[in-house]
Amino acid sequence: MSNPLPPALRAALDAAIEQARKSWDEGGIPIGSALVDAKGTIVSLGHNRRVQKGSGILHAEMDCMHNAGRRRDWSRMTLVSTLSPCPMCTGMALLYRIPRVVIGENKTFVGAEDWMRHKGVEIIYANDDTCVELMERMKRERASLWNEDIGIDD
């Protein structure tokens, strides 16, 4: 069962899930992300675009950061992702001193949570069933693409 979230973060995770679905429908990887400011407003959304843009850097969280453009208020934001952030996306959050990360699920993949924790980032686990379902289908139906996305040469 999913963990309850504060309403603004639940809304952001729902928006990230919509991004993930969009990516899947485009033939891509179903991971979505949102950045939320201190007032709870979503400032940007993004989704994995490896397939769509032929890029190894456009994980959902990176796409979301790209879409946010040039700002300097990262240290008051929350990064929301449908999946546990990989080392690249974790490093991005650490570079920008983002203090809080919402993880939709970490049942199908565990990213660099240890590095985040070591650096004092607050992690909120949503344990969201929909996020799990999206990734389970991904790993079942597009397994090689998933390996590519996490740097495994299958």
Added chain:
Amino acid sequence: MSNPLPPALRAALDAAIEQARKSWDEGGIPIGSALVDAKGTIVSLGHNRRVQKGSGILHAEMDCMHNAGRRRDWSRMTLVSTLSPCPMCTGMALLYRIPRVVIGENKTFVGAEDWMRHKGVEIIYANDDTCVELMERMKRERASLWNEDIGIDD
């Protein structure tokens, strides 16, 4: 005095320096990068495009990875950067299991070298004077932009 490098890596660092100069001339941040395959061939180049593309994710190393497109041979590559890679770029190298990183200089900025080392990445320090000069001018003449690039809200 700069440390000597094997010829293929010296050529790659020189190409990265040219990328850095290009970025400076465009009004941007003078950091460049190259990816080199197992045969010593440069497979992609990139430079910081924060200013040029209005993006927080386009550090030199990320731009270089983006330009390399979709490949699966990262674990046999060397990532070359004119500057010590920040946490985001370090995380990217770790995600893709890049085993070796050449650092042009780490006198003006030290990135997440400790994490790279912890994860077993081989680091080669070029201690290159030109790389240092490029960054010293950056920090002197475009200080606020540099702070933005490393996530400091000045």
